[in-house]
Amino acid sequence: MEHWVFTLGGGVSRQWRKIPSPCPQHSPFTQGLTMNGRMYYLGLVPDLLSPVFVRFDISSEEISVLQNVEDAFWCRYYYTEIIEYDGRLAILDYSDLVKDGVMELWVREDEEKNSWSRKTLVLHPSHMNMVKTHIVHNMSLRVQGTTRNGDVILVPQHITRPDDQFIVLPQVTTHFYVFLYNLQKNHLRKVYIKSNRYNTKRWDVVGFDDIENFMSP
Structure with a gap:
């Protein structure tokens, strides 16, 4: 797996550059959400059932795998997306939305402590x-x-x-x-x-x- 970046503006040479990435091999499956100079997404790692939480720092161009949300298990990852909720990073699991009208919302309260709150939404x-x-x-x-x-x-x-x-x-x-x-x-x-x-x-x-x-x- 390779990672490439393309810098826009700032007088930087406009061409693709390959950057090093020590993080485990993974395949992104959600859209990237950018907040405070960092892009977040969920990815799949071979032989792992639960997705990994990935962060790309735009300034340092470092990619890292973060600690997973405690007690979270998204086996139906086609129905999971990273969103912004009230200015905070959140993960929305809507796998049961059409069938039962239920969604699970995980909101990150503290990045350093990896503290998340969980809320069940019922239509x-x-x-x-x-x-x-x-x-x-x-x-x-x-x-x-x-x-x-x-x-x-x-x-x-x-x-x-x-x-x-x-x-x-x-x-x-x-x-x-x-x-x-x-x-x-x-x-x-x-x-x-x-x-x-x-x-x-x-x-x-x-x-x-x-x-x-x-x-x-």
Whole structure:
């Protein structure tokens, strides 16, 4: 495994540079979240059932594997994502969201002491009915970051498992929409994305500017 960085601006030569990495070989499976000059993500290590917590220091260009969250075990890592919660680093396990309306939120309280708090979030029955109405058959939801207001963006997706493989496909519909979930208020709402520029029925959310301006190619 190799790690490369590309520095933007600052008069530095704009080219890819290989950097040393003493951390164990791993494969990232979550999006990277950058906070206070450090990027965090979860990765898989061969022969380990539980993911590892990885930190990349942008200034020193050092990659390190941190101590795992105590008592946390994410065997269904396809449904785990690192997010920002109230200015703090957090890990959201939403593997039981569509089926039972339950999510587990781990919030880091102290980095040096590796102190985390755990909170179980349960959707209101009316919100659960909304999910059950729109997320049917082989559909699921995935976390695509948070808005500036701190709402978690939940994007509908199709999942197939041919030949024991796990394949995630974009949403197949002409109605562009996402769910926004407020963790602090425990409130879920559906937001339609209005656009007349696209004729395709297959689409996916790849980024966003703010709550009113989602990119939906």
